[in-house]
Amino acid sequence: MSAIPQITKLNLEEIPKGVIWKAQFHIVSDGLGNPILIPLLIARGTKPGPVVGLTAAVHGNEINGLPVIQRVFQNLHLPSLCGTVVGILVVNVPGFLERKRQFNDDTDLNYKMPGKQNGNRSDVYIHRLLEHLVSKVHYLVDLHTASFGRINSYYVRADMTHPIIHQLALLQNAQIILNHPGNKGTLRHAAVERNIPAITVELRDPHTFQKDIIHESVVGITNILKYLSMQEGTIVPSNEPAVVCHHSYWLYTNHGGLLEVFPPLASFVTKGEPIAQVKDPFGEVLTEYTAPEGGIIIGKSVDPINQTGSRICHLGIIGNRE
Ligand SMILES: [Zn+2]
Incomplete structure (x- = not known):
């Protein structure tokens, strides 16, 4: 197995085309000075096109999104890929390792975006995440689940008044779409503030891998790649139209x-x-x-x-x- 490179900056122009490229992004260092590494999967097509970002485990125990991203990459047809897919497999690495929702300073990262360049532990972490990784993408899908002790339907949070976000949400074939511009502090809100159309997708239950919903989400994200003409193929329609809620x-x-x-x-x-x-x-x-x-x-x-x-x-x- 060849060594996976550790990087401190992501320059998409330098990534080899037509392959799935793995890297570990050194975002911050721990108390022994060792790197805290975010695992990345990147596929840069041989033809130009948009950059789609996929994020999982902003909440460390919400992990269905991790195999979703792996599967999306496995299913890519690289020779015909137009543009680039960036998979951020685990956003909240310290939370993930501690099997908990929060970061390791007990804050909820999805309340503090966009963080601060010279702030406390979570502020800096978030700031670097946005500056070095999220700012490189043109569209963002942020994958979540319910919190501990709760279960979720398959639903999408999206600003349905925004024409492109509206489409991204519908393409997920979810049971429910919650129409909301996004609370300040969330990754979705921070992305949209940077003119990156973004949706949050809620994939059922915490702290487990659930085959059915993983499959459904892979179909939904692949639909986005087809919609953006990054991959060929027919968009898979929903069996039942999503119920749109204007409020919850x-x-x-x-x-x-x-x-x-x-x-x-x-x-x-x-x-x-x-x-x-x-x-x-x-x-x-x-x-x-x-x-x-x-x-x-x-x-x-x-x-x-x-x-x-x-x-x-x-x-x-x-x-x-x-
Ligand atoms: Zn969450």
Whole structure:
């Protein structure tokens, strides 16, 4: 096996064409002065075209995106590739190694973008990520999952008022699209601020590899490459149109105890429908919760240990279907 190069700068013009190129990006150094390395996969086509960036594990325990990126690269037809695909396999390396969502200073990287050149540990890390890697791409797909104790439907967060982002979102063939410009601090928002059309794709459950959703996401990302004329082939259409939500929010418990959430993911609920109950340890029902309005279940808690104020479910309020 040939050694994988360590780089401190990414110059796409210098990367060999027509092959899959692996590298380790030395983003910062740890407390012993050893490099913290971000694994990269890059495919530079022999013909010109756009640069598509794929990011996984901004939250260190959200790992379905990692095999998605590997598979996208395995499926590329390199001789006909126009443009470049940049795969950032693990963004939050310290979090990934600690099997946790946060960075190793306990901050959530997806609240702090674009970071600072001369800031604290996570600020600098984020700043270098954006300056050296993300700024090189023309389009960005950021792959996430639910957090620990929760599960997600297959859904996309995207600003559907932006014509290109609108297309990127639809091409994922997701169950739900949440139309939102993106909160300040997120990678998606930071990318769009740099005029990089970006979507966030939520691939079900944390801390595991799930074959079905990995496959679906590979199809969705390959659809983007076809849409941008980077790869030949027919765009795979969705079996069922995505439900577009114009707004969403989490419901929380106001009573502690053992929580059970009833509706399945991506199911529709009507106002007043029972959605959850809390029991005491003896099995007696303490509280029941009903849907405050009609909507669709984007994500839900699967953690029964519910202290007052825990999340119940993520309710999407439906706009038009696309
Ligand atoms: Zn996430």
